[in-house]
Amino acid sequence: MNNIKSTLAGMTLTELNQVDEFIATLKVAAGKAELSVGQPVWVVQKSKRSKGTIVKINKTRCIVEMILSQYNVPMTMLEPR
Numbered sequence: 001m002n003n004i005k006s007t008l009a010g011m012t013l014t015e016l017n018q019v020d021e022f023i024a025t026l027k028v029a030a031g032k033a034e035l036s037v038g039q040p041v042w043v044v045q046k047s048k049r050s051k052g053t054i055v056k057i058n059k060t061r062c063i064v065e066m067i068l069s070q071y072n073v074p075m076t077m078l079e080p081r
Contacts, residue, residue, distance in 0.1 A: 028060055031075035040081040
């Protein structure tokens with residue numbers, strides 16, 4: 001982990017942006033592998049976690065049914081319960 005941190009510290013802004021895009025792509029791929037329709041999930045926000053159930057899986061977002069409505073939520077904000 002320290003090796004990764006030191007490598008990142010020596011990168012330019014352009015290189016860091018490319019790494020950021022790559023990490024976002026990995027998050028979506030990992031999310032797709034873990035998520036399925038009907039699965040209970042946590043919708044994770046900065047200050048809270050809310051319960052929900054996946055209704056539909058799209059390319060980068062899922063439609064999640066929560067207490068009163070359905071929301072289009074990025075996969076990076078979802079965690080399996």
